[in-house]
Amino acid sequence: MNDMDTGKPIEIVLVEDSPGDVRLTREALKESKVRNNLHVAIDGVEAMAFLRREGKYANVPKPDLILLDLNLPKKDGREVLAEIKSDEHLRSIPVVILTTSQAEEDILRTYNLHANCYITKPVNFDRFVEVLRCIENFWLTIVKLPRTE
Amino acid sequence: MNLTLVLTISVLLQATAAILALRLIRITRTRLAWVLIASAISLMTLRRLTTLVHTFSAAPTYQADFNSELIALATSLLMVIGIALIAPIFLSIKRSEEALRESEEKHRALVETMSDGLAIRNENGLLTYVNDRFCAMLGYSRDEIIGHPVTDFLDEANQDILGEQMATGTKGGHPSYDITWTGKGGLKIPTIVSPAPIRDAEGQIKGSFGVITDITDRKRAEEALQQAMAELKRSNDELQQFASVASHDLQEPLRMISSYLQLIERRYKGKLDEDADEFIAFAVDGATRLQDMINGLLAYARVGTRGKPFEPIASEAVLEQALLNLQVAIEESGATVTHDPLPTIVGDAAQLDRVFQNLISNAIKFHGEEPLHIHISAKPMGNEWVFSARDNGLGIDPQYQDRIFGIFQHLHAREEYPGIGIGLAICKRIVERHGGRIWVEAEAGGGSTFYFTIPIRRGER
Numbered sequence: 070m071n072d073m074d075t076g077k078p079i080e081i082v083l084v085e086d087s088p089g090d091v092r093l094t095r096e097a098l099k100e101s102k103v104r105n106n107l108h109v110a111i112d113g114v115e116a117m118a119f120l121r122r123e124g125k126y127a128n129v130p131k132p133d134l135i136l137l138d139l140n141l142p143k144k145d146g147r148e149v150l151a152e153i154k155s156d157e158h159l160r161s162i163p164v165v166i167l168t169t170s171q172a173e174e175d176i177l178r179t180y181n182l183h184a185n186c187y188i189t190k191p192v193n194f195d196r197f198v199e200v201l202r203c204i205e206n207f208w209l210t211i212v213k214l215p216r217t218e
Numbered sequence: 219m220n221l222t223l224v225l226t227i228s229v230l231l232q233a234t235a236a237i238l239a240l241r242l243i244r245i246t247r248t249r250l251a252w253v254l255i256a257s258a259i260s261l262m263t264l265r266r267l268t269t270l271v272h273t274f275s276a277a278p279t280y281q282a283d284f285n286s287e288l289i290a291l292a293t294s295l296l297m298v299i300g301i302a303l304i305a306p307i308f309l310s311i312k313r314s315e316e317a318l319r320e321s322e323e324k325h326r327a328l329v330e331t332m333s334d335g336l337a338i339r340n341e342n343g344l345l346t347y348v349n350d351r352f353c354a355m356l357g358y359s360r361d362e363i364i365g366h367p368v369t370d371f372l373d374e375a376n377q378d379i380l381g382e383q384m385a386t387g388t389k390g391g392h393p394s395y396d397i398t399w400t401g402k403g404g405l406k407i408p409t410i411v412s413p414a415p416i417r418d419a420e421g422q423i424k425g426s427f428g429v430i431t432d433i434t435d436r437k438r439a440e441e442a443l444q445q446a447m448a449e450l451k452r453s454n455d456e457l458q459q460f461a462s463v464a465s466h467d468l469q470e471p472l473r474m475i476s477s478y479l480q481l482i483e484r485r486y487k488g489k490l491d492e493d494a495d496e497f498i499a500f501a502v503d504g505a506t507r508l509q510d511m512i513n514g515l516l517a518y519a520r521v522g523t524r525g526k527p528f529e530p531i532a533s534e535a536v537l538e539q540a541l542l543n544l545q546v547a548i549e550e551s552g553a554t555v556t557h558d559p560l561p562t563i564v565g566d567a568a569q570l571d572r573v574f575q576n577l578i579s580n581a582i583k584f585h586g587e588e589p590l591h592i593h594i595s596a597k598p599m600g601n602e603w604v605f606s607a608r609d610n611g612l613g614i615d616p617q618y619q620d621r622i623f624g625i626f627q628h629l630h631a632r633e634e635y636p637g638i639g640i641g642l643a644i645c646k647r648i649v650e651r652h653g654g655r656i657w658v659e660a661e662a663g664g665g666s667t668f669y670f671t672i673p674i675r676r677g678e679r
Contacts, residue, residue: 087470087474089474089477089478090474093477093481096481194476194477194478194480194481194484195480195484197477
């Protein structure tokens with residue numbers, strides 16, 4: 070996969086309100102083999118503005134991957150996911166749900182909304198790195214598929 | 219026959235008749251008609267006696283006629299016979315009157331001392347009789363009730379109830395019904411009325427009576443019970459919510475602690491001194507354990523909140539699934555798990571799976587020196603299935619056999635046997651949710667058998 074180092078970096082949007090988790094994700098991604106740019110939206114409203122390139126986000130790149138926390142202020146992760154999946158320009162972006170909620174109903178509801186992946190935030194940093202590595206592998210599989218745009 | 223003899227017999231007969239007649243006065247309860255008859259007979263006796271005395275004195279003023287005296291004798295005889303015949307009639311009348319009076323008294327006593335109210339209503343809807351209990355219920359005196367229409371003591375809604383009941387009552391049925399009376403000062407008295415019609419000799423309904431049971435206490439008790447149940451449910455819900463919120467919200471800061479501790483460990487291990495490495499390891503271990511405990515508590519709380527409705531499940535298929543989930547652990551420990559044919563039960567498959575997994579992994583954790591063998595079976599006993607999981611592991615000291623089902627209970631030092639001690643508590647909660655029991659028995663020659671029961675529900679097999 071080292072050829073990816075020289076390629077275009079992956080644009081990742083992390084929708085997360087907890088600074089601790091943002092930093093943790095950033096630290097875990099630092100250990101990643103894949104070059105990446107992490108963009109952070111701290112709530113659902115900001116996330117949608119970023120994805121639709123509204124206002125100050127007019128010049129941001131289109132993300133390759135969205136990491137979405139379910140429990141967010143203003144507009145929660147489920148609403149954000151529903152909006153992404155009903156928007157034909159955003160629909161094709163893989164969404165990975167990151168949350169602490171292990172409740173089955175959350176899992177089911179999220180799958181009904183066509184999240185691409187659902188991951189319970191691990192308590193263990195080592196596992197978090199593993200999880201992110203899985204996500205990267207997952208993304209690498211995705212990019213091999215024909216791009217919709 | 220001589221005149222004196224005839225007269226003497228007449229006098230004796232008339233005297234007998236007079237005595238009988240006089241005695242009957244009491245039995246007829248001094249009825250005027252009989253008093254007059256008795257007096258007349260007594261006077262006639264006196265008249266005959268006078269005639270007799272005159273014949274002895276042979277006074278010229280009176281000459282008794284023999285033939286007339288014979289007729290008088292016959293009359294006297296008829297009189298005695300007549301009175302003798304009428305006496306039993308009077309006696310029986312008196313006896314029935316007494317019997318009626320006694321019976322009435324008995325009934326009155328019954329009606330007045332009964333703990334239920336009783337009211338009689340005539341065909342015009344006016345109350346003609348009420349007992350003390352009914353008066354006490356309404357708080358009115360008898361005079362304030364008798365002669366008044368029933369509707370005076372019912373509010374509008376209850377007047378409608380009475381109207382409906384009377385309509386169904388005339389159709390033949392007389393079921394009991396609930397009605398609330400309005401007593402003195404607007405006091406509401408909830409009651410159950412058992413009605414019955416009163417018919418005349420022709421079978422025409424000419425009113426009805428009702429036995430009225432005051433259910434104020436029952437209603438109050440019902441309300442209190444409902445309140446207590448609502449309160450219990452509320453406090454239970456709160457507790458569930460508390461457990462869930464507490465464990466859920468506690469996870470966030472805990473995750474921060476353990477994640478960053480691990481980040482430190484990852485980046486700085488070996489770069490600080492040995493003490494620092496050890497301290498970090500302890501901190502990481504503590505945080506991890508706390509996380510496990512919170513997850514355990516959450517799982518424990520979810521037995522009640524996230525349980526699925528009961529349905530028929532093949533427990534053998536559930537066990538196979540549990541064994542599949544535990545495949546790695548079973549293979550690593552070298553254990554063999556066998557089972558008898560298992561029944562179809564009514565329950566929550568996911569929860570039964572959890573019970574099997576917890577019991578088997580528990581057995582694996584506490585294995586002995588010998589190769590571990592776990593055997594699972596079930597047999598019907600009375601109206602329940604008794605499942606058992608027997609192992610040849612370490613066994614459990616009898617004095618701890620109850621304690622092991624508590625939350626966070628350990629019998630061994632943590633370093634020896636890691637775990638937070640909630641698996642069996644979850645099993646207990648699941649089995650109890652199914653209406654069963656769980657216990658453990660020591661096996662002779664080591665090992666132990668866990669038993670749990672699942673009630674056999676109707677419609678099964």
